[in-house]
Amino acid sequence: MKIKISIPTERIHNPIISESIIETGILLNIMVANIDSTYGELIADVKDSRFDKIKNALESRGAIVAILDRPIHRDEEECVECGACISVCPMKVYAFDETWGLCVDEKKCIQCGMCIKMCPHGALKLGE
Amino acid sequence: MVEKSVHEINKKIEDGSVNVVTAEEMVGIVENLGVEGAAREVDVVTTGTFGAMCSSGLMLNLGHSEPPIKIQKVWFNNVEAYSGLAAVDAYLGAAQISDTRGIQYGGAHVIEDLLRGKEIDVHATSYGTDCYPRKVLDTTITLNDLNEAVLLNPRNAYQKYAAATNSSKRILNTYMGELLPNFGNVTYSGAGVLSPLSNDPSYETIGMGTRIFMGGAQGYIIGNGTQHSPSGGFGTLMLKGNLKEMNPDYLRAASFTGYGTTLYMGIGIPIPILNEKLAASTAVRDVDIMTSVLDYAVGSRDKPVIKQVNYADLRSGSVQIDGKDVPTSSLSSFKNARKIANELKEWVKHGNFFVSMPVERICCEGSAKSMKQTQAVPLVKDVMSDFIVTIKKNQTVQDAAKKIWENSFNHLAVISDTGELVGILTAWDISKAVAENRFDSVESVMTKKVLTCAPNEPVDLAARRLDRYGVSAMPVIDAQRQVLGIITSDNISKLLARRY
Numbered sequence: 145m146k147i148k149i150s151i152p153t154e155r156i157h158n159p160i161i162s163e164s165i166i167e168t169g170i171l172l173n174i175m176v177a178n179i180d181s182t183y184g185e186l187i188a189d190v191k192d193s194r195f196d197k198i199k200n201a202l203e204s205r206g207a208i209v210a211i212l213d214r215p216i217h218r219d220e221e222e223c224v225e226c227g228a229c230i231s232v233c234p235m236k237v238y239a240f241d242e243t244w245g246l247c248v249d250e251k252k253c254i255q256c257g258m259c260i261k262m263c264p265h266g267a268l269k270l271g272e
Numbered sequence: 273m274v275e276k277s278v279h280e281i282n283k284k285i286e287d288g289s290v291n292v293v294t295a296e297e298m299v300g301i302v303e304n305l306g307v308e309g310a311a312r313e314v315d316v317v318t319t320g321t322f323g324a325m326c327s328s329g330l331m332l333n334l335g336h337s338e339p340p341i342k343i344q345k346v347w348f349n350n351v352e353a354y355s356g357l358a359a360v361d362a363y364l365g366a367a368q369i370s371d372t373r374g375i376q377y378g379g380a381h382v383i384e385d386l387l388r389g390k391e392i393d394v395h396a397t398s399y400g401t402d403c404y405p406r407k408v409l410d411t412t413i414t415l416n417d418l419n420e421a422v423l424l425n426p427r428n429a430y431q432k433y434a435a436a437t438n439s440s441k442r443i444l445n446t447y448m449g450e451l452l453p454n455f456g457n458v459t460y461s462g463a464g465v466l467s468p469l470s471n472d473p474s475y476e477t478i479g480m481g482t483r484i485f486m487g488g489a490q491g492y493i494i495g496n497g498t499q500h501s502p503s504g505g506f507g508t509l510m511l512k513g514n515l516k517e518m519n520p521d522y523l524r525a526a527s528f529t530g531y532g533t534t535l536y537m538g539i540g541i542p543i544p545i546l547n548e549k550l551a552a553s554t555a556v557r558d559v560d561i562m563t564s565v566l567d568y569a570v571g572s573r574d575k576p577v578i579k580q581v582n583y584a585d586l587r588s589g590s591v592q593i594d595g596k597d598v599p600t601s602s603l604s605s606f607k608n609a610r611k612i613a614n615e616l617k618e619w620v621k622h623g624n625f626f627v628s629m630p631v632e633r634i635c636c637e638g639s640a641k642s643m644k645q646t647q648a649v650p651l652v653k654d655v656m657s658d659f660i661v662t663i664k665k666n667q668t669v670q671d672a673a674k675k676i677w678e679n680s681f682n683h684l685a686v687i688s689d690t691g692e693l694v695g696i697l698t699a700w701d702i703s704k705a706v707a708e709n710r711f712d713s714v715e716s717v718m719t720k721k722v723l724t725c726a727p728n729e730p731v732d733l734a735a736r737r738l739d740r741y742g743v744s745a746m747p748v749i750d751a752q753r754q755v756l757g758i759i760t761s762d763n764i765s766k767l768l769a770r771r772y
Contacts, residue, residue: 224322224524224536224605228449230589231457231601240589244607262450264324264526264534264603 145192146175146212146254147199151184155206161186164201170194175235175254187212187254214270215253216260218246222267229259229268274311274548281315281544282626292316292542292620294613295471295554302555311551316620316627317543319468320485320612323461323604324526326447326534327427327498329365330383330515333419334394336360337411342404346396347371348382355396359404363424366525366535378533380525383423386415387520421515423487427497429539431469431507432563435460435586435600437578437593440569445530449603451568455578455593458565458600463609464558464583468541469507471554477543478509479630485540485616486511488519490625493541496634503639505562511539522612538608540616544627558583565591571733573642652734653727655767656748656757662687665694665715669705672697672714683745685755686718692753696722696745724749727756735764 151160156179165172176187190198199209216237225246230238235252238259260268284290291314293301298317302310334343336359343355346362350372353364366380386392396409415421436448437458444451448459464470472478482493491513500508522538545551561583566575581591587606590597619625661675662685672684676699686695695718705717723746725734738746738761745760 225607226323226605227602228459229601231459231599232450232452244605244610246607258450261445261529262601264449264528264536265524266527 145190145195147188147190147195148210148212148255149184149186149188149202150208150210151179151186152206152208153182156181156184158205160202160205160207163205164198164207168194168197168201170198170201172198176256187256212253212255215250215255216248217269218248219267219269222265223263224265224267226264228262228264232258232262234258274308274551276311276315276544276546278544278546278627278629281546284315285620285623285626288621288623290315290620292318292617294610294617295319295466295543295556296610296613298551298554299465299557302551307548307552307555310555311545311548314545314551316617317471317545317550317554318540318613318616318620319463319471319543320466320538320540320609320614320616321429321463321468321604322522322538322608322612323463323536324447324528324534325425325428325537326367328383328423328425328535328537329363329379330386331361331363331420331422331424334360334362334413335417335419337406337409339406340404341396341398341406341409342401343396343409344398346394348379348392348394349377349385350393350395351377351379351382353379367533369532375527375530375532378525378527380533380535381527383515383535384520384523384525386418386421387515387518387523389414389416415516418516423491423511423513423515423518424494425497425511425537427499427508428511428537429468429497429509429541430462431473431502431505432464432467432561432583433461433506434563435565435581435591436568437565437598438569439567439578444568445528446568447528447531447534448568449528449601455596455598458586458591458593458598459603460563460583460586460600461603462561462563462583463604463606464561464587465556466606466609466613467561468539468543469509470505470556470561472541472543472550473505473507473553473556473636474549475502475507475630475634475636476550477546477627477629478541479633481628481631482541483626483628484511484542485538485612485619485625486513486518487515487538488522488615489513489517493630493634499640500635501639502636507634507636509539509634522608536605538612540612542616542620542625542627544629558587565593570729572730650731650767651727652725652729652731652748652759653757655731655763656727656759657763658757660685660747660755660758662755663697663714664689665713665718667714669702669711669714669717673702673706676702683747683758683760684714685747685758686714687755691755693722693724693747693749693755694718695720696747722747725759726750731759731764731767734759738764 173189353362368379438451497508524536
């Protein structure tokens with residue numbers, strides 16, 4: 145499953161991610177990482193069965209862990225299936241099928257919101 | 273030789289014996305039967321396109337109020353329309369944005385809302401005359417309340433369109449959508465194999481008066497579109513159709529982030545196959561239609577061509593730029609273009625649509641001119657200081673301080689041994705280094721992420737960049753990163769001081 149790990153300012157100088165991985169032995173596949181001197185936010189993939197354990201390890205060190213279970217939602221009435229969203233998605237959520245219809249693979253979505261800004265028809269929304 | 277007339281084809285449409293195919297199907301038919309065989313076999317080829325057509329708008333008539341008003345200014349759901357016409361006529365442009373909601377809602381949205389039967393608030397003002405005494409009017413209308421509601425679109429159905437990409441380091445929000453930094457994506461528009469004008473590029477059957485599919489209704493071509501540039505293969509059409517007969521499946525409002533509103537129009541044009549030449553031209557494939565990928569990082573009319581591609585490349589999902597596979601996005605819907613070509617095919621097949629010849633041909637040579645500008649736009653090279661003090665990156669901070677002192681110049685361009693720009697150093701950077709007691713090489717104290725500009729950029733763009741990033745100067749460099757000069761806010765204020 146996809147998870148979001150937020151690291152607040154006061155913990156940014158601690159090697160929270162490394163410590164949690166070493167302690168639990170659970171591998172995190174980090175897909176997006178935005179970290180600077182004030183804040184950190186990572187999107188990672190982890191096996192469903194190991195989620196509780198890594199969550200506890202991260203949260204005991206001050207991080208906030210959330211499951212990304214509300215992927216992008218497409219309003220099929222508004223969508224004209226142009227495919228504008230395809231090239232801006234870093235996770236390849238969107239693709240054309242053989243009839244040039246738009247396929248959406250929500251499981252890959254990391255809720256970055258790039259496609260929402262791109263869609264000329266306002267057909268994409270998060271958290272619905 | 274195959275010779276057919278529109279009259280003969282329309283007779284076949286009437287008696288149900290017409291053979292009509294889409295432009296996609298025609299490719300295979302010409303491959304199998306040859307041009308002559310296909311010309312004999314096929315009577316009509318239908319095309320289709322569904323994409324953003326900003327140059328569209330609605331000509332409407334409200335009917336007279338009591339007491340009557342000669343409308344001077346008018347708004348529909350707070351979107352202003354042009355009313356410099358007789359009393360209660362107005363023209364609502366698709367790209368006009370709302371006074372209150374900005375680019376979220378515009379003329380295109382009012383047109384779609386009207387078509388969907390929604391109520392629209394009308395506000396109008398006037399100066400009042402003896403014959404039209406009323407000065408202010410507020411009412412609510414629906415499409416049915418209008419006498420006429422005619423889409424009059426000055427430029428639709430581009431034959432093909434240049435694709436867009438972005439070499440800069442920031443996201444660009446354009447009418448070609450969101451362009452990601454460092455050639456992160458390519459966006460394009462157009463139906464390729466189904467594109468109406470690409471299937472009749474000498475405009476033999478597509479011309480003034482040709483009956484077409486427009487927004488789900490029957491409409492007409494009323495001439496070439498504005499900015500019609502047939503010589504480069506960028507023909508355009510001016511269209512007219514009755515909004516009251518249209519269908520929202522084929523007419524959609526849209527808004528591009530950071531750009532504005534536009535109207536997605538569904539257009540289909542039937543091409544009667546009168547001869548072999550038309551059979552051959554309607555067999556055009558994606559791979560035959562070439563276009564350029566332009567760099568939108570250059571905010572100028574003449575954008576650099578990054579590469580030539582064809583529509584098959586664009587529709588494959590990626591194109592190569594600098595050895596990298598760059599993903600493509602279509603802004604027009606091929607699925608809907610195909611739906612339109614098929615719908616039009618059904619209309620013809622069932623005798624609900626007859627083909628027509630143009631009453632007058634549209635011009636198939638020439639190109640649109642650029643704007644005549646009587647006030648020359650100064651370029652960076654016209655106002656920059658070509659005297660620039662440079663320093664090698666491995667020199668010391670003292671050397672740098674000395675250069676600034678001797679030349680009374682605030683910015684030092686830091687260059688590599690081969691003369692390429694690698695950073696910039698200001699008096700402020702040196703003060704900071706001194707305050708921190710750091711006296712190592714220039715390289716360790718300079719600013720490495722340096723904003724630059726090109727000599728042929730308009731000054732306005734350079735000024736905007738200085739302002740956006742809050743810096744006071746930018747080195748001017750050529751394509752090899754050799755320093756040609758520097759442009760400072762001083763140069764720009766002098767330019768303005770000269771003007772006034």
